Amino acid sequence: EAGVAQSPRYKIIEKRQSVAFWCNPISGHATLYWYQQILGQGPKLLIQFQNNGVVDDSQLPKDRFSAERLKGVDSTLKIQPAKLEDSAVYLCASRVRNQPYNEQFFGPGTRLTVL
Amino acid sequence: DQQVKQNSPSLSVQEGRISILNCDYTNSMFDYFLWYKKYPAEGPTFLISISSIKDKNEDGRFTVFLNKSAKHLSLHIVPSQPGDSAVYFCAASPQTGANNLFFGTGTRLTVIP
Numbered sequence: 605e606a607g608v609a610q611s612p613r614y615k616i617i618e619k620r621q622s623v624a625f626w627c628n629p630i631s632g633h634a635t636l637y638w639y640q641q642i643l644g645q646g647p648k649l650l651i652q653f654q655n656n657g658v659v660d661d662s663q664l665p666k667d668r669f670s671a672e673r674l675k676g677v678d679s680t681l682k683i684q685p686a687k688l689e690d691s692a693v694y695l696c697a698s699r700v701r702n703q704p705y706n707e708q709f710f711g712p713g714t715r716l717t718v719l
Numbered sequence: 720d721q722q723v724k725q726n727s728p729s730l731s732v733q734e735g736r737i738s739i740l741n742c743d744y745t746n747s748m749f750d751y752f753l754w755y756k757k758y759p760a761e762g763p764t765f766l767i768s769i770s771s772i773k774d775k776n777e778d779g780r781f782t783v784f785l786n787k788s789a790k791h792l793s794l795h796i797v798p799s800q801p802g803d804s805a806v807y808f809c810a811a812s813p814q815t816g817a818n819n820l821f822f823g824t825g826t827r828l829t830v831i832p
Binding site: 608637644645646647648649652660695697707708709710711712713 | 723725753755760761762763764765768808810819820821822823824825
């Protein structure tokens, strides 16, 4: 079974530029998450999708971050404009909707450096 | 506000000995707990979990203990192997609402051959 795919793996941009990350979850997984992991910290949830609908985006900085999952499969996370403090690893995770316990499967992440 | 805490940033253990990683939480609504393992340049990988109706769950060399009254859980690895060297994250979830995971800051385990 293929895992969660993410691209790019690394991205370096200057502050005020825009950047987008892509995620392809495990086939059949209805729930998709985006996390931000700052160096030395644990992953922090940004947004959760159930199919193509948003379940929770309370931690998403909506003035600069946006995410979509138009067809209920792939998802993109965008930052516009980027700030220095956005430097982090962005992790995508997915899980089977009806799984009784909340085991999430993570992709390898995209490491973003904002200069 | 850090609702899940791992107070030891690092731990070194000799190969063959026991590794004990600790985690504390503050939110009494958490009722499901997980441990994830992370190697460099990879995403976290699920290791073991425990529901709040249990106080112990065992899977091979890995055992998780939960003390609800103390809001504390621990992961025991016996015997420790060099391949266990990684960062271990504790995570907790309330079984209500969006069932999101709240992660600790991680403990870097080094198993010395």
